[in-house]
Amino acid sequence: MPSQFLIRSAALAACCFSGAAVAASVAVHVADGNGKPLADAVVYLEADGGQPLPKLQNAGEISQKGLKFIPLVTVIQTGSKIYFPNNDKVRHHIYSFSAPHKFDQKLYSGTTADPQTFDKPGTVVLGCNIHDKMIAYVRVVDTPYFGKTDATGDVVLDAPAGKYMLKAWHPDIAGGNPQEQAVRLADGPASAAFRLSLKRPASDPDAQGY
Numbered sequence: 001m002p003s004q005f006l007i008r009s010a011a012l013a014a015c016c017f018s019g020a021a022v023a024a025s026v027a028v029h030v031a032d033g034n035g036k037p038l039a040d041a042v043v044y045l046e047a048d049g050g051q052p053l054p055k056l057q058n059a060g061e062i063s064q065k066g067l068k069f070i071p072l073v074t075v076i077q078t079g080s081k082i083y084f085p086n087n088d089k090v091r092h093h094i095y096s097f098s099a100p101h102k103f104d105q106k107l108y109s110g111t112t113a114d115p116q117t118f119d120k121p122g123t124v125v126l127g128c129n130i131h132d133k134m135i136a137y138v139r140v141v142d143t144p145y146f147g148k149t150d151a152t153g154d155v156v157l158d159a160p161a162g163k164y165m166l167k168a169w170h171p172d173i174a175g176g177n178p179q180e181q182a183v184r185l186a187d188g189p190a191s192a193a194f195r196l197s198l199k200r201p202a203s204d205p206d207a208q209g210y
Contacts, residue, residue: 024161024185029193030153030168037153038170038196040073042139044146045157045164048182055079056144059115062126062136064092069126069136073171075146076138081115093129100124100140123169123176137171161185168194175199 030041047053057080063070065087076082086092086109094105100122105112107130118124118140128134145164147155162185169178174197183192 023158024187024190025156025158026166026183026185026190026192027154027156028147028149028166028168028191030149030155030170031193031195033195033197035195037149037151039149039151039153040071041149041153041155041168041170041194041196042073042075042141042146042178043149043155043157043166043168043194044075044141044143045159045166045183045185046141046143048163048165051162053143053145057081058144059083060138061085062138063087064094064128064134067131067134069128069134072136073148074136074138075148076118076140077144077146078121078140078142079117079119080140081117082138083112083115085111091130092134094126095129096124096126098122098124101138123171139169159185161187166192168196170196170198172198172200 028043030038032038057077059080060074060076060082062074062082063085084094091107091109093107096103100120101118101124103116118138121140121142124138126136145157145159147157149155164183164185165180166183167178167180179194179196181192
């Protein structure tokens with residue numbers, strides 16, 4: 001997925017393009033139900049009030065290495081593409097039955113010729129027909145202002161000043177739907193926190209493969 005640097009740069013560029021918009025930021029901390037910092041939580045800002053958001057649609061990448069999908073969780077804006085290079089010595093067959101984007105990428109090695117375009121918002125779960133324990137998650141969102149928490153459960157989002165709905169989602173969140181809270185971004189930093197109830201212990205990237 002795009003690096004935090006690219007996400008912030010894209011957000012700032014969109015802000016500058018809009019003219020009168022003011023750059024702002026929100027530092028978000030996400031924890032599980034026990035208060036433990038939660039990595040790989042997707043956090044994003046959606047417009048609260050119908051204001052249009054830029055369609056940056058930066059491409060993402062999910063590779064296969066060591067019989068694992070890397071990264072485990074990816075977030076992209078609706079309409080963006082994802083590339084699936086295979087860095088293993090064996091072939092993989094990627095598929096998804098998820099409603100936002102069903103596809104079947106036949107056995108291949110190396111880099112696939114064509115990326116997949118994810119044109120509907122929602123959650124897409126990926127698997128491999130050859131290696132059943134391989135799994136990955138794509139969260140497709142209708143906004144360019146998104147990020148993913150690190151090992152400390154933290155992420156910073158940059159966006160033009162305004163009213164937003166701040167949302168937090170994790171593959172193991174109970175019920176499947178993101179938590180949300182209204183925020184107002186102004187000229188300067190803001191902060192927010194989420195505590196997500198999980199349906200099971202958070203997914204462990206090292207549990208993939210065999």
